Amino acid sequence: MNAPMLHAMTPPLAPFVDALPLPSRLIASERDGRLTVRIRAGEHRFHRDLPVSRIWGFEGMVPGPTIEAERGRPVTVEWRNELEGPFPVVDTVAPEPADADGVPVQCLPGLSDGKPGRDAAGLTGHTVVHLHGGLTPAIYDGWAENLFAPGQPAVFHYPMNQRAALLWYHDHVMGITKLDVYAGLAGLWTVRDDRERELGLPEGPPFEVPLLIQDRNFDLDEQGRLTGRLLHKTDPDVMEAFPPFTVVNGKVWPVLEVRPATYRFRVLNGSNARTYRLVLLRDRVPELERITQIGTDHGLLRAPVAVPADGLVLASAERADLLVDFSDLEPGTELTLLNTARAPFDGSSFPAVDAEHAADLDGLLPYPQVMRLRVSAGDVARRSIPRTLATDYESPSPEVLAKAPRRAIALIEREIDGETNMLTMRELESVDAEYTGPAVTVVDDEETTRYRVVAAHFEDTTTFFPMLGEYEVWQLINLTGDTHPIHLHLDPFQILARRPIRYEIPEGGIGERDLAATVTLARDPDDELDHAIDDNERGLKDTIRVNPNEIVEIAVRFNTYSGRYMYHCHILEHEDRDMMRPFVTMAPELMPFMA
Numbered sequence: 001m002n003a004p005m006l007h008a009m010t011p012p013l014a015p016f017v018d019a020l021p022l023p024s025r026l027i028a029s030e031r032d033g034r035l036t037v038r039i040r041a042g043e044h045r046f047h048r049d050l051p052v053s054r055i056w057g058f059e060g061m062v063p064g065p066t067i068e069a070e071r072g073r074p075v076t077v078e079w080r081n082e083l084e085g086p087f088p089v090v091d092t093v094a095p096e097p098a099d100a101d102g103v104p105v106q107c108l109p110g111l112s113d114g115k116p117g118r119d120a121a122g123l124t125g126h127t128v129v130h131l132h133g134g135l136t137p138a139i140y141d142g143w144a145e146n147l148f149a150p151g152q153p154a155v156f157h158y159p160m161n162q163r164a165a166l167l168w169y170h171d172h173v174m175g176i177t178k179l180d181v182y183a184g185l186a187g188l189w190t191v192r193d194d195r196e197r198e199l200g201l202p203e204g205p206p207f208e209v210p211l212l213i214q215d216r217n218f219d220l221d222e223q224g225r226l227t228g229r230l231l232h233k234t235d236p237d238v239m240e241a242f243p244p245f246t247v248v249n250g251k252v253w254p255v256l257e258v259r260p261a262t263y264r265f266r267v268l269n270g271s272n273a274r275t276y277r278l279v280l281l282r283d284r285v286p287e288l289e290r291i292t293q294i295g296t297d298h299g300l301l302r303a304p305v306a307v308p309a310d311g312l313v314l315a316s317a318e319r320a321d322l323l324v325d326f327s328d329l330e331p332g333t334e335l336t337l338l339n340t341a342r343a344p345f346d347g348s349s350f351p352a353v354d355a356e357h358a359a360d361l362d363g364l365l366p367y368p369q370v371m372r373l374r375v376s377a378g379d380v381a382r383r384s385i386p387r388t389l390a391t392d393y394e395s396p397s398p399e400v401l402a403k404a405p406r407r408a409i410a411l412i413e414r415e416i417d418g419e420t421n422m423l424t425m426r427e428l429e430s431v432d433a434e435y436t437g438p439a440v441t442v443v444d445d446e447e448t449t450r451y452r453v454v455a456a457h458f459e460d461t462t463t464f465f466p467m468l469g470e471y472e473v474w475q476l477i478n479l480t481g482d483t484h485p486i487h488l489h490l491d492p493f494q495i496l497a498r499r500p501i502r503y504e505i506p507e508g509g510i511g512e513r514d515l516a517a518t519v520t521l522a523r524d525p526d527d528e529l530d531h532a533i534d535d536n537e538r539g540l541k542d543t544i545r546v547n548p549n550e551i552v553e554i555a556v557r558f559n560t561y562s563g564r565y566m567y568h569c570h571i572l573e574h575e576d577r578d579m580m581r582p583f584v585t586m587a588p589e590l591m592p593f594m595a
């Protein structure tokens, strides 16, 4: 195969033939706040021309039902684990990163000579449910080691003392979240409140539409035809799965009929690893100006913002609340949503005007299609967009930040002979001149700070004890080549800065536990990223992208619950491979009693 072929392939499934499914809704207020959700094996058809797939899903569905809650009205969910085997996903590591024609195996369906993993085939259905974005007491937060086996129900109480936002619930089992979520264990959860209603935003069908975007791959039969069997495939060069087919609300490349009106799209990237950069095109021309972003992870922004000029970037677990105006369009008009982000994502830009040509096999993006929107006839219903949205949060003042405790975390990728790379969070503690061991030296103009590693793996001693009600500044120092979406459980945070760095890691600097590196707060000459904070990141976030060659600083304040929580990379293959750490939120008056 010649090199130009590496930019495009004919999709083996017809795009834009299935209608976008809308997940069923479970409205908590209609059931007195008491819900039962069965976690079950089921069957699902991902595309008109695919056989049915076996899945594991909430209520046996992909995605699970959308739970709708009201701020201040608690919801109790009995999660009933009724899973039964066999595990519906075949997990494999292909022996080579590319096939005989040079096509990366992750762009192709089928096992690519990989063996079906026996460990995954042996899974019997342990699960635990985490409500991502929920302000949830620790005992109901879905600690990754507190599992419920089939037959063991769990009753979780969600206070819902939190602002309106799109949350999502998903499996969070230590080591196998990547497999369980891939099998289908994810669903949306909406919190609504009065402020949203005052603003007259669309609520419910037809004008409010959830879009849960994921990527999936399927096995092939002996004749080379697609089966519906879900396939989680990685390769020796790429330890994350970047499957070729984009699925929205459970359908590959669906189509949504819209009226000539303003729609509200509630978008979640629920993929294991893939970051999307979404561009809306009409007649091959980007029309991003149709889109106004009004909300992010934890709900409304203070004011509406345009999406970035290159497109809307969403890494795994990030959300966007969008108003999209179709009111000027004639019936029959078609718009297409495309993804222009290469994988693994490293923050590199890609101009929206080139979106049509975004297909890139080396970038593990064989099919940029996401979905199509087709305008139907109907009454024109354009909504004006309020200029002021949220009024309930402020940025922390410089005085508060100057006094705030600071924490530093290095993000590290460690190569191990004959094994998949380990991604870890190295929690750092500053040391004085007497310290002579391996150190991370951070040079910021005249100021030099040296750190040693105090925690390297999930099971290491807890070192973060944030005080309730007090701001802290966390510095996330990326010493890897990829973007990591870092997620904190419990309260949201705000981004303060993205600061370019260059760094050196000496030979053998990344040890099992130690780390030696020199980090300089200055741009690397080869670095092409702008390290900007997008307008849509200046809201209340629970997941933030940390790009290569940068330190991201976030202002973190836990207000609600004392307890043991976790923070982690939301690339599921990374969190399963140790890129996760605990923290314990503390009531200040208990600190004197801590040994």
Ligand SMILES: [Cu+2]
Binding pocket: 423, 483, 484, 485, 569, 570, 571, 574, 575, 579
């Ligand atoms: Cu990561």
